[in-house]
Amino acid sequence: MTIDRRKLRWNGWGLAHATFDMGHHETQVWDYIAKALGREQLARTPAVPLPDIQLPPSRLDETTLAALQGIVGATHVKTDRYERAFHSRGKSYLDLICLRAGDLGEHVPDAVVYPADADEVQSVLDLAVSRDLAVVPFGGGSSVVGGVTAQRGRRTGVVTVDMTRLHRLLHIDEVSHAATLEAGVYGPELERQLQARGYTLGHYPQSFEFSTLGGWIAARGAGQQSNRYGKAEKWLLGARLATPRGAWHTEQFPASAAGPNLNQLVLGSEGTLGIITEATVRVHPVPAARDYRGYLFRSFTDGVAAVREIVQRQIPVAMLRLSDAHETHFLQSFSAAQHPPGRATRLGAKVVAWRGYGEGRCLLLIGLEGEHETVQESLAQTRSVCTRHGGMSIGASPGRKWYARRFNMPYLRDPLLDRGVAVETLETATRWSNLEALHHDIDATIRQTLAANAADERASAIVMCHVSHAYEDGASLYFTMVFPQKLGDGPAASAAAAREQWLAVKHAATEAMVTGGGTVTHHHGVGTDHAPWLGREKGPIGVSMLAAIKDDLDPAGAMNPGKVLEMG
Numbered sequence: 350m351t352i353d354r355r356k357l358r359w360n361g362w363g364l365a366h367a368t369f370d371m372g373h374h375e376t377q378v379w380d381y382i383a384k385a386l387g388r389e390q391l392a393r394t395p396a397v398p399l400p401d402i403q404l405p406p407s408r409l410d411e412t413t414l415a416a417l418q419g420i421v422g423a424t425h426v427k428t429d430r431y432e433r434a435f436h437s438r439g440k441s442y443l444d445l446i447c448l449r450a451g452d453l454g455e456h457v458p459d460a461v462v463y464p465a466d467a468d469e470v471q472s473v474l475d476l477a478v479s480r481d482l483a484v485v486p487f488g489g490g491s492s493v494v495g496g497v498t499a500q501r502g503r504r505t506g507v508v509t510v511d512m513t514r515l516h517r518l519l520h521i522d523e524v525s526h527a528a529t530l531e532a533g534v535y536g537p538e539l540e541r542q543l544q545a546r547g548y549t550l551g552h553y554p555q556s557f558e559f560s561t562l563g564g565w566i567a568a569r570g571a572g573q574q575s576n577r578y579g580k581a582e583k584w585l586l587g588a589r590l591a592t593p594r595g596a597w598h599t600e601q602f603p604a605s606a607a608g609p610n611l612n613q614l615v616l617g618s619e620g621t622l623g624i625i626t627e628a629t630v631r632v633h634p635v636p637a638a639r640d641y642r643g644y645l646f647r648s649f650t651d652g653v654a655a656v657r658e659i660v661q662r663q664i665p666v667a668m669l670r671l672s673d674a675h676e677t678h679f680l681q682s683f684s685a686a687q688h689p690p691g692r693a694t695r696l697g698a699k700v701v702a703w704r705g706y707g708e709g710r711c712l713l714l715i716g717l718e719g720e721h722e723t724v725q726e727s728l729a730q731t732r733s734v735c736t737r738h739g740g741m742s743i744g745a746s747p748g749r750k751w752y753a754r755r756f757n758m759p760y761l762r763d764p765l766l767d768r769g770v771a772v773e774t775l776e777t778a779t780r781w782s783n784l785e786a787l788h789h790d791i792d793a794t795i796r797q798t799l800a801a802n803a804a805d806e807r808a809s810a811i812v813m814c815h816v817s818h819a820y821e822d823g824a825s826l827y828f829t830m831v832f833p834q835k836l837g838d839g840p841a842a843s844a845a846a847a848r849e850q851w852l853a854v855k856h857a858a859t860e861a862m863v864t865g866g867g868t869v870t871h872h873h874g875v876g877t878d879h880a881p882w883l884g885r886e887k888g889p890i891g892v893s894m895l896a897a898i899k900d901d902l903d904p905a906g907a908m909n910p911g912k913v914l915e916m917g
């Protein structure tokens with residue numbers, strides 16, 4: 350294990366001692382947030398501490414526990430309070446509502462098992478299947494769609510298989526730029542091992558620090574630099590899995606016409622077909638140069654046109670991140686609260702507004718990585734595209750700051766929840782021809798539903814969006830919402846009110862997505878939360894094909910029940 354699990358927050362993000370850096374002006378930051386949300390003062394809503402939480406007793410009998418211990422060793426079968434609570438859910442807002450209220454219900458694993466290698470994974474799975482237990486594969490547990498909720502479906506109990514002891518780099522084929530790693534390796538350890546050999550996978554989701562290779566593949570994830578390194582489906586070359594039918598490995602050819610490529614079944618399988626034990630992935634030499642910088646556009650339309658032209662002209666970029674006007678305003682105001690601007694900066698902002706980059710201005714961050722010459726060439730090309738669309742360079746400083754803090758934002762969520770403030774995200778993707786219409790519809794739906802379900806009549810919300818991953822035919826839209834939670838009398842009533850409030854927004858926004866021509870998810874996956882909408886995207890034939898494949902590999906329904914496909 351490369352991270353000591355006991356040092357992580359069981360009901361929040363990251364290491365227990367880590368905090369969000371508020372700069373030197375913590376009071377101003379909280380004042381800014383309170384004002385933006387229509388509060389005079391933020392609430393006090395601390396989480397229920399672990400010792401106060403009721404957990405159902407483990408349903409496993411002594412012989413099953415002894416059999417599991419016989420496979421992985423006694424110290425690697427955990428039934429204590431911390432391990433069972435930590436592994437009961439992932440990290441969505443809904444998960445955090447339950448975890449913080451101590452309301453885990455029945456969804457608690459009966460045991461958490463940490464196998465050391467692929468053979469142990471297969472033996473644990475065989476035992477679980479033979480004892481009528483469900484199996485939940487668990488990487489970092491950073492799922493935001495209910496992907497690791499400890500549901501037992503029609504089985505008698507749940508064993509969560511934590512993969513983080515499988516963290517070795519097994520092989521690098523330096524000639525072919527392909528590396529084989531065990532699937533439980535966390536992001537930082539994966540990059541440490543690859544970079545020691547001069548290579549990188551380049552997959553840096555915002556959850557990088559606490560998510561794993563297997564989870565990235567299983568959820569079809571996207572790293573922040575997906576333009577250069579690709580989404581999981583671009584870099585996965587082959588996988589090995591433990592399945593209820595035994596060990597399975599997929600093809601690894603650079604290309605093949607031998608029927609459909611079965612790696613596509615592993616990608617997005619979310620633990621419902623088997624447990625990925627190792628994966629062969631495309632790697633790249635560590636980039637020699639890196640340049641991250643910002644441009645301002647007068648409108649979202651201008652920014653979208655620039656991003657589209659950059660990808661359609663195939664200019665080599667690592668990242669294009671275009672914030673809409675609301676997100677640009679939030680980022681600038683939040684930063685100003687953290688680090689109050691001096692006179693020169695305030696004057697600069699006035700000049701910028703006078704030049705037409707006013708209320709509707711949008712920030713585009715462009716990240717370039719690669720050989721020095723490629724980066725220089727892309728810099729010139731992207732600058733010229735941006736200028737043509739009315740973009741104004743604001744230099745390297747915004748890019749450098751974003752890069753340095755690219756994993757920090759998640760640390761703000763726990764302190765916000767401690768103050769009765771909800772934060773959640775939604776994401777989709779659509780064609781360029783539909784992008785702005787969809788952006789408009791989802792934004793309007795979220796605002797209307799939040800207003801109709803507001804904590805009280807004075808409450809307001811921050812709703813913002815960015816284009817986070819761009820392709821030649823379209824792009825993803827990533828919405829963030831910050832709003833005062835509906836609260837009740839005590840933790841249980843507050844949790845129920847907050848849950849109902851969020852489900853109204855989630856339902857309306859997802860309907861707006863799927864009726865407006867967007868996918869139900871671009872990179873978070875399906876889990877339990879998006880399963881009700883899967884049929885709308887895949888159609889009845891598609892869903893019954895997926896169910897037939899699941900039935901073939903997992904006839905007893907042991908693998909991660911209720912995820913991807915709704916529980917039958």
Ligand SMILES: Cc1cc2nc3c(=O)[nH]c(=O)nc-3n(C[C@H](O)[C@H](O)[C@H](O)COP(=O)(O)OP(=O)(O)OC[C@H]3O[C@@H](n4cnc5c(N)ncnc54)[C@H](O)[C@@H]3O)c2cc1C
Pocket residue numbers: 439440441485486487488489490491492493496497512532533553554555556559560561562563564565566567568569570571572573618619620621623624625626759872873874876909912
């Ligand atoms: C703050 C935050 C930021 C995020 N940012 C991003 C982002 O930028 N990009 C992005 O793509 N996602 C992001 N996510 C979502 C999440 O991090 C990803 O879905 C990630 O890929 C999950 O990896 P994990 O190891 O934590 O998997 P887990 O959460 O443990 O599992 C996710 C799913 O995969 C299954 N699974 C896990 N390991 C295996 C395995 N070895 N074999 C088979 N199935 C397995 C689980 O059963 C579950 O269904 C973010 C989440 C959070 C909380």
